[in-house]
Amino acid sequence: MTWSDLLGRPLPQPDMSVTTGPGATDIVDVWIPVGESPFPTVLMIHGGCWQKEIADRTLMNYAADALRNEGLAVWNIEYRGVDEAGGGYPGTFLDVARAVDALKDKGPALGLDTSNVVATGHSAGGHLALWAAARPNIAEQSPLYEDAPFLPEAVMNIGGLADLEASAPVTEAGCLSDIMDLLTGPSSTGRVDAFSDTSPAALLPLGVRQIIVNSARDRIAPPQLGQGYTAKATAAGDDAEYIEVPGGHVELVAPGTPAFDRQVQILKGLLGLDTGSAE
Secondary structure (H helix, E strand, O other), rough: OOHHHOOOOOOOOOOOOEEEEOOOOOEEEEEEOOOOEEEEEEEEEOOOOOOOOOHHHHHHHHHHHHHHOOOOOOEEEOOOOOOOOOOOOOOHHHHHHHHHHHHHHOHHHOEEEEEEEEEOOOOOOHHHHHHHHHHHHHHOOOOOOOOOOOOOOEEEEOOOOOOOHHOOOOHHHOOOOHHHHHHHHOOOOOOOOOOOOOOOHHHOOOOOOOEEEEOOOOOOOHHHHHHHHHHHHHHHHOOOEEEEOOOOOOHHHHHOOOHHHHHHHHHHOOOOOOOOOOO
């Protein structure tokens, strides 16, 4: 499946958008299902190799609409890419943190159940979703440190690059290695390891349930990356599980594919909406 196969579909629209700060990218699209609130909520983060030239939050509109139709509310966040003014380290991460924390403050008034939130992200968004859950492990001297971040109950990382160091030589150069210094910031005497506050693999254990989903034919995030991160998370003591689905990178965010249908099942299980497991 190609991107044109997905992007050629009519683009669904959110129920509303809310601002989370003064910047143009401090915006979240909210998708609210029909029914009685409060609604179990999916915190969604788009990919695009951390570059706005490649993708913004609207790439996830198809997935968000499908989840809305399944009775799930969606909090689909935006953030500055490394190719935007102020993006990269630390701006991209601060944007994500601000948007995630805004869910706790703004969500209840919109009918979102902030006590029942699962984060999910695709590609670069998978990295950021896991990073958001890893924030309690960031050292106090880091500019990304936050005293009491809002945390999801679980994370589903779909085709994500959760281990930056391991992913760089495997994924396409333009998707990570070519922009690594922009994303992580340079090493310094005060931060010798640039992955120490930017890569979820360096912040393990996260202490939340993690489902790592990879497509069998994904060339951006091949299965070995998901398998490797899951092994590290499990070895660190986390409740982490690897699940492989058919298709490639696009199928992961394309409603109607077996890969996407499997994710809906996983999310509902994590949110307690059925009696089956997320396995």
